[in-house]
């Protein structure tokens with residue numbers, strides 16, 4: 300698909316109260332892996348370089364909360380705007396920032412195309428944004444659709460079935476949607492109070508008031524709207540699943556360490572993409588920097604020292620500088636390799652306490668540290684132990700459980 304040749308901005312309505320979810324906090328501010336849902340939607344827009352301004356519309360009482368989210372997660376190009384009592388009124392307020400001078404917000408450059416996307420749909424990808432924007436440029440309006448999951452039926456006044464719709468002919472209207480700015484702004488200006496208070500479909504407004512038939516674009520299943528409590532669980536699972544796709548194994552040049560690194564790589568590679576690097580952390584390895592920028596959120600650091608404080612601290616510093624832990628918790632598994640002939644447990648209580656203390660400290664930086672002990676008694680049992688270490692590693696990176704930090708697991 301051609302790159303975007305129009306000025307594009309986005310409006311994210313986030314001014315609802317989340318009644319159907321029924322939580323104490325509106326759903327857009329609920330934490331997923333410690334970060335509010337709305338921040339994921341903002342990030343999804345922000346990482347698209349051709350989107351200029353991102354307008355987040357929130358209810359008046361949440362303006363400060365939203366501003367602090369923008370600040371905390373370092374979001375860029377975001378303007379926070381006061382919402383209305385319905386979704387349509389909130390979106391209209393968001394659009395006004397481009398067309399009318401507001402007392403609290405400066406006038407922003409009017410885009411040719413505006414994306415409208417619910418702040419509670421966190422998994423929107425650049426690909427679908429590009430498709431709706433391109434279609435909106437050509438047709439005036441466009442929106443993502445999905446096949447209906449259930450048949451739509453109408454009930455009569457007596458509460459009995461009146462008629463049902465032929466499911467294959469209808470689609471669920473999802474988000475994102477995109478519009479020529481002038482089309483959707485004109486439509487909102489002409490809206491009646493009834494439209495603004497009871498309407499649920501922006502594409503319909505473009506049709507009703509600007510005779511613009513929106514192009515419908517097939518979207519992915521991940522575009523669904525977080526509505527009920529179970530949707531928060533589903534969203535968190537998807538995030539965890541995305542974060543556990545890749546792991547980086549870090550070893551030094553010692554033969555025994557490198558060998559265990561190799562065996563772990565072999566054992567993990569059928570389940571997860573593995574990057575293996577053998578480095579001295581002192582050198583601020585550029586390969587490691589590349590891995591950071593490649594969005595890897597899991598690290599397995601193998602060494603045979605009692606407790607490799609200096610190396611690990613350097614890795615933590617590098618991770619912190621990379622900004623990864625700002626948006627997602629990073630898993631750091633410290634593999635302690637114990638090479639001894641006898642079966643005795645070679646790590647002392649003092650070391651265990653040190654790991655725990657260190658883990659508590661770096662948790663504040665959103666880095667979750669776990670210890671993993673691999674004992675190499677003899678060559679024959681090593682493979683079995685490595686397989687067990689790989690299984691524990693997968694469990695840790697998939698679960699991302701902050702309560703287990705600082706624990707030493709024995710493979």
Ligand SMILES: Nc1ccn([C@@H]2O[C@H](COP(=O)(O)OP(=O)(O)OP(=O)(O)O)[C@@H](O)[C@H]2O)c(=O)n1
Nearest residue numbers: 312313314315316317318319384385386389418
């Ligand atoms: N007055 C409103 C109402 C809704 N929205 C936003 O519109 C999107 C889609 O609305 P919906 O899922 O219905 O959110 P809520 O209205 O919060 O949910 P509910 O209907 O369960 O109360 C959400 O991002 C919501 O925050 C908004 O900006 N202003």
Ligand SMILES: O=C(CO)[C@H](O)[C@H](O)COP(=O)(O)O
Nearest residue numbers: 386417472473474499500501
């Ligand atoms: O369904 C939609 C399609 O336009 C909108 O995405 C929106 O989510 C509807 O919100 P509400 O459930 O509050 O009417």
